[in-house]
Amino acid sequence: MNEKRKITLKDIAKELKLSPSTVSRALNGYPSLSEETIQLVKEYAAKHQYVPNTMAVNFRKNRTSILGMIVPQIVHHFFSTTISGALEAAKKRGYSILLAQSYDHLKEEVLASQYLLGMGVDGLIISVSNETKEAEHLQAFLDEGKAVVQFDKITESLPSPKLVVDDFEGAYQATAHLIREGYRKIAHLSGRMDVKNAEQRFLGYKKALEDHGLALQEEWVKPCFDITEEEGFSFTKALMESQNPPDALFCITDLVALGAMNYLKSANYSIPSQVGLVGFSNWMLSEFTSPTLSSVDQFGEEMGAKAVEMLIEQLQNTDFNNTETVQLKTKLLVRGSSTKS
Amino acid sequence: MNEKRKITLKDIAKELKLSPSTVSRALNGYPSLSEETIQLVKEYAAKHQYVPNTMAVNFRKNRTSILGMIVPQIVHHFFSTTISGALEAAKKRGYSILLAQSYDHLKEEVLASQYLLGMGVDGLIISVSNETKEAEHLQAFLDEGKAVVQFDKITESLPSPKLVVDDFEGAYQATAHLIREGYRKIAHLSGRMDVKNAEQRFLGYKKALEDHGLALQEEWVKPCFDITEEEGFSFTKALMESQNPPDALFCITDLVALGAMNYLKSANYSIPSQVGLVGFSNWMLSEFTSPTLSSVDQFGEEMGAKAVEMLIEQLQNTDFNNTETVQLKTKLLVRGSSTKS
DNA sequence: TTGAAAGCGCTACCAA
DNA sequence: TTGGTAGCGCTTTCAA
Numbered sequence: 001m002n003e004k005r006k007i008t009l010k011d012i013a014k015e016l017k018l019s020p021s022t023v024s025r026a027l028n029g030y031p032s033l034s035e036e037t038i039q040l041v042k043e044y045a046a047k048h049q050y051v052p053n054t055m056a057v058n059f060r061k062n063r064t065s066i067l068g069m070i071v072p073q074i075v076h077h078f079f080s081t082t083i084s085g086a087l088e089a090a091k092k093r094g095y096s097i098l099l100a101q102s103y104d105h106l107k108e109e110v111l112a113s114q115y116l117l118g119m120g121v122d123g124l125i126i127s128v129s130n131e132t133k134e135a136e137h138l139q140a141f142l143d144e145g146k147a148v149v150q151f152d153k154i155t156e157s158l159p160s161p162k163l164v165v166d167d168f169e170g171a172y173q174a175t176a177h178l179i180r181e182g183y184r185k186i187a188h189l190s191g192r193m194d195v196k197n198a199e200q201r202f203l204g205y206k207k208a209l210e211d212h213g214l215a216l217q218e219e220w221v222k223p224c225f226d227i228t229e230e231e232g233f234s235f236t237k238a239l240m241e242s243q244n245p246p247d248a249l250f251c252i253t254d255l256v257a258l259g260a261m262n263y264l265k266s267a268n269y270s271i272p273s274q275v276g277l278v279g280f281s282n283w284m285l286s287e288f289t290s291p292t293l294s295s296v297d298q299f300g301e302e303m304g305a306k307a308v309e310m311l312i313e314q315l316q317n318t319d320f321n322n323t324e325t326v327q328l329k330t331k332l333l334v335r336g337s338s339t340k341s
Numbered sequence: 342m343n344e345k346r347k348i349t350l351k352d353i354a355k356e357l358k359l360s361p362s363t364v365s366r367a368l369n370g371y372p373s374l375s376e377e378t379i380q381l382v383k384e385y386a387a388k389h390q391y392v393p394n395t396m397a398v399n400f401r402k403n404r405t406s407i408l409g410m411i412v413p414q415i416v417h418h419f420f421s422t423t424i425s426g427a428l429e430a431a432k433k434r435g436y437s438i439l440l441a442q443s444y445d446h447l448k449e450e451v452l453a454s455q456y457l458l459g460m461g462v463d464g465l466i467i468s469v470s471n472e473t474k475e476a477e478h479l480q481a482f483l484d485e486g487k488a489v490v491q492f493d494k495i496t497e498s499l500p501s502p503k504l505v506v507d508d509f510e511g512a513y514q515a516t517a518h519l520i521r522e523g524y525r526k527i528a529h530l531s532g533r534m535d536v537k538n539a540e541q542r543f544l545g546y547k548k549a550l551e552d553h554g555l556a557l558q559e560e561w562v563k564p565c566f567d568i569t570e571e572e573g574f575s576f577t578k579a580l581m582e583s584q585n586p587p588d589a590l591f592c593i594t595d596l597v598a599l600g601a602m603n604y605l606k607s608a609n610y611s612i613p614s615q616v617g618l619v620g621f622s623n624w625m626l627s628e629f630t631s632p633t634l635s636s637v638d639q640f641g642e643e644m645g646a647k648a649v650e651m652l653i654e655q656l657q658n659t660d661f662n663n664t665e666t667v668q669l670k671t672k673l674l675v676r677g678s679s680t681k682s
Numbered sequence: 683t684t685g686a687a688a689g690c691g692c693t694a695c696c697a698a
Numbered sequence: 699t700t701g702g703t704a705g706c707g708c709t710t711t712c713a714a
Contacts, residue, residue, distance in 0.1 A: 006485075008691060019701040024693060032699060054461040056691035059400040060706060066439070066460075074428070075625075080421045087415070087440060096439050096460055098407070099428060119407075119437055120395040144347075229629045255629065262631035265606075284416075285626045288570045288596065290603035349707060360685045365709060373683060397707035401690060 007050050016044060027052070058120070067311060068116035069097050070126040072104040072153070077283050079127070081300025082151070082307070086125060089305035093312050095122075106131035113137045123147040123311045125304075128155050130195075147314035151307045153197075154325075161310050162325040163303060167197045170296040170330030171204025174250050174278045177294075177332055179212045181340045183248035183276045187220035187239050189260065191227055191252045198223075198252060201280065205250055220246050224256055232259020240267065240275075248276035248338070254283040254295050261289060261337065277337040291336030298330055348391050357385060368393070399461070406436050408652060409457035411467040413445040413494070418624050420468070422641025423492070423648070427466060430646035434653050436463075447472035454478045464488040464652045466645075469496050471536075488655035492648045494538075495666075502651050503666040504644060508538050511637040511671035512545025515591050515619045518635075518673055520553045522681045524589035524617045528561035528580050530601065532568055532593045539564075539593060542621065546591055561587050565597055573600020581608065581616075589617035589679070595624040595636050602630060602678070618678040632677030644669055 009027075013020045018037070025033055026041035027050075044050075058064045067090055071079040083099065090097050098121055102109035109129045116124060117140060124141050128150065135158035141148050142160070151163040178186050188205045191198030202221070209216050222239065224231040232251060236259065239246055251257035257279030261271065269275045271291055279286055279295040286293035306328065314322065350368075354361045359378070366374055367382035368391075385391075399405045408431055412420040424440065431438050439457055443450035450470045457465060458481060465482050469491065476499035482489045483501070492504040519527050529546045532539030543562070550557050563580065565572040573592060577600065580587055592598035598620030602612065610616045612632055620627055620636040627634035647669065655663065 009693095010691075019703095020692075021694075021702075022700055025700090028693090034699065037699080051459065053691055054459060055396070055400040055403070055405065057693085059396040059690090059708095060692045060694090062396070062706075064396065074415075074425045075418070075421045077416070077418075080416045083440070084415045084442065087442065091441075091456070096441075096456070098437050099424070099440055100432075100437075101425065101428065115432070115437070118392065118395060258629050262629075266631060285629070288599050288603075288626070290607065350709095351707075360687095361708075362686080362710075363684055366684090369709090375683060378683080394707055398709085400692095400706090401708045401710090403690075 006053070007048050008053070009050075012041065012044055012048070012050060016040060063122050064120045065095050066119070066121050067095050067097050067308065068100065068113075068119070068121035068124040068126075070100045070102055070109060070112050070116070070124065072102050072127060072129055074099065074101050078152075078281055078298060078300050082127075082304035085301030085304030085306075086308045087304075088301075089308035093308070095308070095312065097125075097308075102129045104129045104131065110137040113140070117141060117144070117146070121146070123149070123315055125149050125151065125307045125311055127152040129153075133157065147311055149307050149311040149314070151303060159321075159323045161314065161322050163307050163310060164325060164327055165197070165298050165303070166327040166329055167200035168204040168207070170280065170298075170332070171201040171250070172208045173204075173330070173332045174280065174294075174296050175205045175208035176212065177334065178248045178250060178276050178278060178338060179208065179214065181272075181276060181338060183340070184214065185217075185220070185244075185246040186214070186248045186250060186276075187217075187222070187246035189232060189235050189249060189251040189256050190221055190223045192223060192225060201252055217244070219244070224252060227253055227256060229255050229259035229262070232256035232261075233263045234259075236260040236263040237267070240264070240269070247274070249278070251277070251279050253281050254279035254286045254293060257293055257295070257337075258285065258289065261293065271337050272340055276340060278332075282333055286333075286335065289337075294335045294338040295333050296330045297333050299328060303328055347394070348389050349394070350391075353382065353385055353389070353391060357381060404463050405461045407439055407460070407462050408436050408649065409439050409441065409454075409460070409462035409465040409467075411441045411443055411450060411453050411457070411465065413443050413468060413470055415440065415442050419493075419622055419639060419641050423468075423645035426642030426645030426647075427649045428645075429642075430649035434649070436649070436653065443470045445470040445472065451478040454481070458482060458485070458487070462487070464490070464656055466490050466492065466648045466652055468493040470494075474498065488652055490648050490652040490655070492644060500662075500664045502655065502663050504648050504651060505666060505668055506538070506639050506644070507668040507670055508541035509545040509548070511621065511639075511673070512542040512591070513549045514545075514671070514673045515621065515635075515637050516546045516549035517553065518675065519589045519591060519617050519619060519679060520549065520555065522613075522617060522679060524681070525555065526558075526561070526585075526587040527555070527589045527591060527617075528558075528563070528587035530573060530576050530590060530592040530597050531562055531564045533564060533566060542593055558585070560585070565593060568594055568597060570596050570600035570603070573597035573602075574604045575600075577601040577604040578608070581605070581610070588615070590619070592618070592620050595620035595622050595627045595634060598634055598636070598678075599626065599630065602634065612678050613681055617681065619673075623674055627674075627676070630678075635676045635679040636674050638672045638674050640669060640672065 100112035282297040441453035623638040
């Protein structure tokens with residue numbers, strides 16, 4: 001083992017016959033130092049590969065420049081993109097990110113948040129679990145003067161800034177697009193209406209129909225409970241075999257849309273000429289299906305990056321009364337599954 | 342803002358008329374302390390919610406209990422599963438993980454590793470970029486007495502423990518399975534032979550053919566360069582339109598297999614009765630195609646967890662001469678695309 | 683079984 | 699413009 005003795009501030013000071021404070025100031029770009037001294041110190045430091053001891057700095061300054069991030073599942077395309085975006089934004093600002101996952105269970109989320117708090121993170125970015133209604137475990141961060149930003153899945157019981165997707169608008173655009181393409185009988189494979197995102201998507205769908213003079217047909221709205229491919233398949237089957245089959249489907253997620261696509265292909269419907277299809281979330285797979293799947297992109301990278309920026313802003317302002325909710329626009333990606341024309 | 346004054350060791354000592362050292366020992370379960378004292382201290386600490394200051398402990402002990410992890414891309418199903426597995430294993434052992442990505446560029450990887458080193462991680466888990474041949478930036482960890490474990494994509498130029506998938510065996514199993522199912526003309530959409538994983542998969546394929554008395558047909562091996570869905574599509578088209586079309590395809594990844602599947606369906610071949618198909622990596626999508634895609638699972642979770650365990654073991658033994666390569670078994674997941682019988 | 687005290691490396695306050 | 703120095707909270711050695 002080959003552990004080099006690391007050079008410290010004091011070593012430099014002694015060697016240069018300066019005080020540690022002067023060396024510290026020179027290295028950290030304080031004003032009111034002579035150019036000479038600064039040069040001298042910097043050169044010496046560079047030459048001897050001085051690296052400040054992060055732990056000492058953290059300890060002294062009582063901050064770590066580490067942000068905590070908790071998501072339900074890393075292994076989920078949307079969340080992995082938000083993580084990726086968050087990492088980049090954090091790196092730019094000199095922060096790094098400690099990751100944890102809740103598996104959509106409150107218990108795990110509480111443990112993870114306590115753990116991160118114990119690790120001394122400066123702030124927390126979290127997309128809460130489905131089970132999270134109360135937020136004492138998150139309040140603990142605020143109580144210690146640490147900022148919290150919620151994103152995507154949020155709880156109103158924590159007074160913190162929030163960052164969400166404009167589901168309503170995304171769903172509206174998707175539905176309007178189908179209408180513009182000439183589809184008139186548009187069904188919606190929706191989600192549970194007690195989940196906010198699902199509700200908003202439904203409302204966007206509904207509004208688009210209304211604005212274009214189409215009536216909402218109750219029997220064309222099928223709520224998926226588990227948001228699975230199987231549900232997409234079977235609900236589509238049910239719809240297409242009904243008295244009044246739709247000519248297009250707007251699905252709450254790409255996975256559901258994939259189920260729909262699988263059924264439609266198995267039953268020899270041609271997409272998009274007979275039936276149009278639009279998903280939501282822009283999973284990676286939507287580029288690779290045949291035909292490719294139109295979808296509503298949620299800009300995961302941007303969302304992660306924005307969450308970091310909001311958090312760091314809090315940290316700097318120590319303005320802990322900000323509870324605004326920021327809505328991020330979505331973007332409809334038109335692909336093969338919905339372009340009749 | 343509502344920042345509670347945090348209680349420290351000294352506070353407890355003063356209050357209990359003990360010395361800080363005694364309190365520290367009591368809390369950290371040292372022997373040679375009277376039961377009474379231990380009880381007294383623990384109760385007081387619990388009652389007043391004493392939480393040790395992590396930064397001070399890290400500083401004092403000169404370790405952070407944080408591991409660094411660098412992967413080419415978080416937004417990649419396999420890597421996100423390894424991250425997930427690594428997180429769980431680390432949590433169990435009292436470590437947390439700082440994440441960074443290289444985007445498969447050496448330059449980014451060097452930056453990320455320097456960054457993590459600067460953050461004072463205790464060790465590093467890395468899957469190197471395609472561009473990484475030399476490893477000075479990783480050697481820097483070893484030079485500072487910090488352990489490194491490589492996984493999945495590795496470079497031989499760093500003397501560290503390595504953890505890889507048994508690609509040969511996985512490919513062998515996949516090919517043998519196709520043969521057992523009755524396919525006899527098995528093509529291979531391979532990768533670049535200068536990439537080790539690709540080479541091993543090819544060799545496993547080749548060996549399986551030989552062991553079952555089938556001749557390797559040069560024209561049935563198509564090396565994909567970018568490992569894309571498009572390549573899968575076009576090479577499959579070329580193969581099926583050739584004089585001597587195969588009756589099964591073993592593909593280097595699921596994405597390539599998806600391209601193959603898309604072509605086959607578009608040309609009205611029926612899968613699996615006319616053409617059998619097996620992929621590699623068990624992407625999430627392989628469960629949701631129609632038919633579902635047989636694939637070779639790489640146990641990403643286990644791999645991430647194992648990497649953490651290997652790293653922590655190093656940390657504890659400070660045995661830095663371990664350069665063994667551990668091979669993890671794969672598992673063939675037989676699904677709809679390859680079951681003739 | 684317990685206490686005293688040094689000191690990890692750095693920053694920032696107060697002086698000069 | 700620079701120096702001296704206290705001290706962040708904790709662990710650990712040495713001594714009692």
